[in-house]
Amino acid sequence: MSSSFERYQKRRLISSYFSVVLSIALVLFLLGILGLLVLNAKKVADLFKEQVTVTIYLKDNAKEIEVKQLEKSLALADYVKSTVYISKEQAAESMKAENGEDFMAFLGFNPLQNNIDVNLKADFVTADKLEELAETALEKGFVEEVRYDKDLVTLMNSRVKKISFWVLLLSAIFTLIAVLLINSSIRLSVYAKRFTIKTMQMVGATKRFIRRPFVWKSIKLGVLGAVIALLGLGFIVFYVDQAFPELNLRQSPVLIGGLFLIIFFLGIIITWISTHFATQRFLNLNTDQLY
Structure with a gap:
């Protein structure tokens, strides 16, 4: 009976970790796609302009x-x-x-x-x-x-300014959504261990001691999610560079590398901050509030 329960708990824990990694990877991947769009928005606009x-x-x-x-x-x-x-x-x-x-x-x-x-x-x-x-x-x-085509040139310049504005606005909104989604996944993961957190606290463990393994575990999940996202982004960069060689994506290694580093560290920073505040929340609750 006990062994069956332990297996159930282990499967549940693995499922929780999998969902966290998947959500981090998907969100960071989409954020990376948007980052590629922002970095290459001017290049794409310039490409169209130079066709006039x-x-x-x-x-x-x-x-x-x-x-x-x-x-x-x-x-x-x-x-x-x-x-x-x-x-x-x-x-x-x-x-x-x-x-x-x-x-x-x-x-x-x-x-x-x-x-x-x-x-x-x-x-x-x-x-x-x-x-x-x-x-x-x-x-x-x-x-x-x-x-x-004078009208085309006027229309193109007007549209480029509007598109640039909306791309930047969407980037800001999507970054906020990414943080909230990853934070939600991390909180659900920590919530599943709220009783463990409270038990450790009741036997005298300090908040820092309790928080440390949760933070490290989340950082590892964040790194794994970021690596998966970067593999997907690498494939997208390769595919787009093959399909649209005029964009010369691989001829901008500094920009692409900078974007990849930002995505990687975002995976670490967001999971670290989210786990810190999620564990802190449960550490501040009394036993009755856990239910």
Whole structure:
């Protein structure tokens, strides 16, 4: 009978530890995902901004040397990421490949124009900078037209600011939720041993002596939960880096390593503080209040 009860208690204890480790791991994993999002929010926004293309259309009588000088001056500008010269023949071939038919055979001539596609660095993708670039290009006599999606740029910049605000707000809220969830799991674990705590106190054990094994046990559970969470995060980083190489996640080892260290120490600190206050609560209760 006693052996059966001991086995039951042992299974119950293991189940309690498992639930604590699982809750810590899940919460820290989700917190890490949010941390990755915060760290890479600007990188993702910059990636989208740098996809905005300014197309400078050239007149048919533009001289080759003038075009090359314009392209070189743009390429050397500190606000330009890349420039690509596309001849009317290349543009025609591209349209033919996309549409699957030769429109020049129908028209009898090539209506397209030579152009230079310009992509700016993310920090310079603003309505004012694009307008300045367009005006500067149009001062050249051989430039026919400059096109870019002005409304898209304005909308993108507005959305990036709003998204950044909400990501930071969600990070703060989720961090608070993470602390509360882990604290709740730890308190339930300590609650299951409330009678043991009171018995030790009644035979003269000091509060520090009683609290120490509970704190160390919770720290070990916190470390285990954090390691599981970090393994999951490592897999996510690897997968995202393979699926979206342009983000260059593994080329930011300091940031990623810093995030991993923060998650690891959060697992330790939260479990330590939660266990300290949970045991303190039961130490301050009298015997009747335990029931």
